[in-house]
Amino acid sequence: MGDRSFRIRGVDYADLSTLLSDEEILIQHTAREFVAGEVLPIINGHHRHETFPGELIPRLGEMGFLGATIPAEFGGAELGAVAYGLLNQELERGDSGLRSFVSVQTALCMFPIFTYGSEEQKQRWLPAMSRGEAIGCFGLTEPDVGSNPKALKTRAVRTTDGWRLTGTKMWITNGSIADLAIVWARDEQDQIRGFIVEKDFNGFSAPLMKGKFSLRASVTSELVLDGVVVPDANVLPGAVGLSAPLSCLTQARYSIAWGVIGAAMACYESSLKYASERIQFGKPIASFQLTQEKLVWMLTEITKAQLLAHQLGRLKEQGQLRFQQVSLAKRNNVWMARECARLARELHGANGIIDEYPVMRHLMNLEAVLTYEGTHEMHTLIIGEDITGIGAFD
Amino acid sequence: MKIFVLIKQVAAQGSVVKIDGDGRWVEETNLVFTANESDNYALEEALLMKEAHGGEVVVCTLGPERARQVVKDALAKGADRAIFFRDDQFADLDSNALGEVFARILREEEFDLILSGLQADDTGEAELGPILAQKLNLPHVTMVVETELPDGVIKVKQELEGGWFRFVEADLPALLTIQSGINQPRYASLKGIMAMKKKEIREITMADLGITAAELSAMQSITRLYIPEKIKETTFIEGSAEEIATKLVDVLSNEAKVI
Numbered sequence: 001m002g003d004r005s006f007r008i009r010g011v012d013y014a015d016l017s018t019l020l021s022d023e024e025i026l027i028q029h030t031a032r033e034f035v036a037g038e039v040l041p042i043i044n045g046h047h048r049h050e051t052f053p054g055e056l057i058p059r060l061g062e063m064g065f066l067g068a069t070i071p072a073e074f075g076g077a078e079l080g081a082v083a084y085g086l087l088n089q090e091l092e093r094g095d096s097g098l099r100s101f102v103s104v105q106t107a108l109c110m111f112p113i114f115t116y117g118s119e120e121q122k123q124r125w126l127p128a129m130s131r132g133e134a135i136g137c138f139g140l141t142e143p144d145v146g147s148n149p150k151a152l153k154t155r156a157v158r159t160t161d162g163w164r165l166t167g168t169k170m171w172i173t174n175g176s177i178a179d180l181a182i183v184w185a186r187d188e189q190d191q192i193r194g195f196i197v198e199k200d201f202n203g204f205s206a207p208l209m210k211g212k213f214s215l216r217a218s219v220t221s222e223l224v225l226d227g228v229v230v231p232d233a234n235v236l237p238g239a240v241g242l243s244a245p246l247s248c249l250t251q252a253r254y255s256i257a258w259g260v261i262g263a264a265m266a267c268y269e270s271s272l273k274y275a276s277e278r279i280q281f282g283k284p285i286a287s288f289q290l291t292q293e294k295l296v297w298m299l300t301e302i303t304k305a306q307l308l309a310h311q312l313g314r315l316k317e318q319g320q321l322r323f324q325q326v327s328l329a330k331r332n333n334v335w336m337a338r339e340c341a342r343l344a345r346e347l348h349g350a351n352g353i354i355d356e357y358p359v360m361r362h363l364m365n366l367e368a369v370l371t372y373e374g375t376h377e378m379h380t381l382i383i384g385e386d387i388t389g390i391g392a393f394d
Numbered sequence: 395m396k397i398f399v400l401i402k403q404v405a406a407q408g409s410v411v412k413i414d415g416d417g418r419w420v421e422e423t424n425l426v427f428t429a430n431e432s433d434n435y436a437l438e439e440a441l442l443m444k445e446a447h448g449g450e451v452v453v454c455t456l457g458p459e460r461a462r463q464v465v466k467d468a469l470a471k472g473a474d475r476a477i478f479f480r481d482d483q484f485a486d487l488d489s490n491a492l493g494e495v496f497a498r499i500l501r502e503e504e505f506d507l508i509l510s511g512l513q514a515d516d517t518g519e520a521e522l523g524p525i526l527a528q529k530l531n532l533p534h535v536t537m538v539v540e541t542e543l544p545d546g547v548i549k550v551k552q553e554l555e556g557g558w559f560r561f562v563e564a565d566l567p568a569l570l571t572i573q574s575g576i577n578q579p580r581y582a583s584l585k586g587i588m589a590m591k592k593k594e595i596r597e598i599t600m601a602d603l604g605i606t607a608a609e610l611s612a613m614q615s616i617t618r619l620y621i622p623e624k625i626k627e628t629t630f631i632e633g634s635a636e637e638i639a640t641k642l643v644d645v646l647s648n649e650a651k652v653i
Binding site: 006007009022025026027030034037062063064068072079 | 426462467581583585591
């Protein structure tokens with residue numbers, strides 16, 4: 001484990017660095033430098049114009065940020081869960097849209113292909129996806145099916161040499177730029193199955209959803225499946241039943257629980273600097289008790305969120321992590337980050353709403369993060385069911 | 395090609411520095427440390443040479459335990475092995491003594507090139523490279539902004555003052571100090587970081603060198619360190635345009651004496 005002089009960059013009030021290996025700290029450093037050098041200079045432009053920074057995709061591949069947790073033979077860097085968490089934290093310190101891109105590629109597409117896919121599917125897709133040469137998206141949510149994926153309506157009908165998929169997916173990150181979609185559909189025996197739908201399959205289209213106030217630097221799409229014929233070679237053989245897509249969501253929610261700490265850190269760091277430099281009544285506004293209270297609240301909640309995420313990471317590395325614990329961290333940390341962004345917006349006064357500062361962008365992004373990958377309310381009920389034994393939904 | 399790169403760990407740019415109690419160095423407690431900027435360019439230049447011509451890149455760092463970070467960072471970026479002069483007794487050495495320390499180890503090694511950054515961002519002396527070259531009896535070129543490696547020699551473009559450049563050719567082995575901006579330093583990739591764990595870091599202490607404190611006696615020392623003192627005030631001239639113009643002419647001719 002690292003000594004105290006070898007530290008993560010940024011907020012580390014509880015000396016968390018002492019719990020990290022040198023490799024984990026270096027991963028945090030390199031991700032932070034990458035975001036500072038490559039992401040922050042361009043992200044406002046993309047946010048303003050509602051475009052995804054696609055020019056970063058090959059760079060993300062070169063850095064090893066795509067599918068970082070999978071084995072080296074498939075192009076991964078074999079990162080542990082804490083290192084992967086720190087990576088997500090730093091990416092979201094740049095922008096939630098960027099972290100979403102990486103999370104979807106890694107946790108929602110490469111993870112199911114690696115976990116439920118055939119050897120041929122792994123060989124065909126994972127190395128290309130790790131290089132950013134193939135982009136994935138994940139189609140579970142539908143126009144009428146959000147929190148209750150059991151009710152999904154997309155149908156998969158057996159044909160002589162494959163399956164015919166019919167249905168519509170919505171709120172799909174990366175959809176319009178994806179080369180493949182992991183689509184979840186119900187077969188004639190009422191089983192939920194996973195399919196790799198390629199972008200040029202007949203009947204498949206992925207129109208872009210526009211007009212978002214949140215995750216503007218991210219692609220969000222519909223997926224239209226109009227009798228798409230999927231060959232048997234593109235069925236995920238190990239993915240039968242709702243537990244398969246839910247296991248992917250657990251992976252993605254884990255990366256969110258870490259990622260939003262980065263968004264909160266960006267808001268806190270901007271606030272601390274602004275409060276120290278902004279002079280009112282002849283002194284920095286950091287001199288005022290009301291300002292100090294906001295800063296201390298942010299620092300305290302970020303520190304608690306870091307400790308929670310760290311412990312979950314270590315549990316994950318030991319194979320001991322339960323999905324309800326991931327719900328606890330997703331629920332708490334996203335709420336924490338959203339509150340930090342709101343406080344930071346207040347602390348920055350009028351400057352809080354302009355994109356010279358990162359605060360409003362994070363605040364707007366976090367509104368989507370609060371809802372996607374399980375709403376705040378659903379995570380409350382997942383934990384509620386776990387501790388009482390009584391399901392309040394279903 | 396076998397290339398040694400000297401890398402120093404310094405406080406990160408933008409750090410808020412405070413002078414320490416005895417007024418001769420800065421308080422280090424809350425500083426963030428990182429690799430010296432121009433040393434990053436030196437490392438990148440060495441890695442590019444290795445990629446083009448094959449060979450080995452060895453990083454050398456001198457400093458307290460915290461400096462291990464820049465050693466590991468360089469290994470993660472692609473250096474093959476490291477020599478880490480890790481001993482608190484190395485602190486406070488002047489450039490001449492540091493040159494002696496590095497020369498002791500480098501005399502044991504065979505190499506084609508030694509690269510370092512132009513100067514350290516903290517002390518700004520730009521002395522170690524030329525001193526080390528002298529001790530190892532090597533040709534050296536400072537402020538290098540381009541390199542080329544035809545057989546057996548190194549051709550470089552050297553930055554001079556006033557926008558002038560000079561093209562220099564030197565026999566190998568040689569020592570170059572690299573100017574920032576010569577290339578685009580890479581980030582450490584995740585695979586590089588994971589591969590770093592298996593690379594050799596040779597640690598060297600004062601005892602390993604067989605060198606006495608007397609041999610390293612300082613020829614220069616810092617006597618006082620201070621934050622630049624504010625000695626000028628901005629004066630605002632008020633009044634009508636005519637009054638301001640009259641006063642401005644008076645100030646420029648009688649106080650500033652520039653007209």
